[in-house]
Amino acid sequence: NELSRQGKLTFVVVGGGPTGVELAGAIKETATRTLPEEFRNIDTTTARVILAQGGPSLLPGMPEKMGQLAKSDLEAMGVEVRLNSHVTGVEADGILIGEERVPAENVIWAAGIQGTPIARSLGVELDPQGRVLVEPDCSVPGYPEAFVIGDAAHAIDANTGQPVPGVAQGAIQMATFVARIIVAEIEGNAAPERPSFAYHDKGSMATIGRGQALASVNGRTFRGFFGWLAWGLV
């Protein structure tokens, strides 16, 4: 049954952030480079990989050029990248992208994260992802003795006025920042006013496939093998 075969070999990754971009590239590469010799009756190179992204570009939150390069690199590998494409339904053997129904038995949801449920018990304002809208010093509004950091926090970068991205370096920097405040206050040598958290972006990276990655460091973007080398070294 050709339709059933197509559905089984169609992979739709929903969400064009780093997770979705890396997954789409990895699936396409596995299908075209790793698996072809493993099956006699299935041509894995015919696997269709679709990356559906609701927004106008890939890798939102990273430099715009990274998103453009990710799109062209994925398309060169054979991934179908669909921008401004909202998934409106997932069925057992198909997916609805806008009005279009695509036969697909493999759907991978990579469209965002949710804050920890415990944040709801605090009784303070949360953002749509369930993260606590913290004060500039990362404390909980109205509770200067309580801090929320990392993925559970919606913190604003004092340098840019933009939300701190939900990445490991943001979490680590917030941890150091808050630890310094706590130590200074315990030791009694804190400044009269607490400082505001400022995020230092050390760069962004995403792998696209074997030996291929994108890296943005200090305003410079690397792709292909050099991007992958930078990713491997970091």
Ligand SMILES: Cc1cc2nc3c(=O)[nH]c(=O)nc-3n(C[C@H](O)[C@H](O)[C@H](O)COP(=O)(O)OP(=O)(O)OC[C@H]3O[C@@H](n4cnc5c(N)ncnc54)[C@H](O)[C@@H]3O)c2cc1C
């Ligand atoms: C698929 C994926 C890929 C990612 N890739 C990257 C990347 O390449 N680079 C990057 O910088 N960031 C990446 N991130 C983001 C990064 O992982 C997070 O920003 C970072 O881990 C946040 O650190 P955290 O300490 O706030 O939360 P976490 O690392 O999630 O740690 C929270 C911990 O608390 C535990 N916990 C939760 N609730 C409770 C409870 N009630 N009691 C006790 N323990 C509890 C959890 O089990 C977990 O171990 C990625 C995230 C995902 C999901």
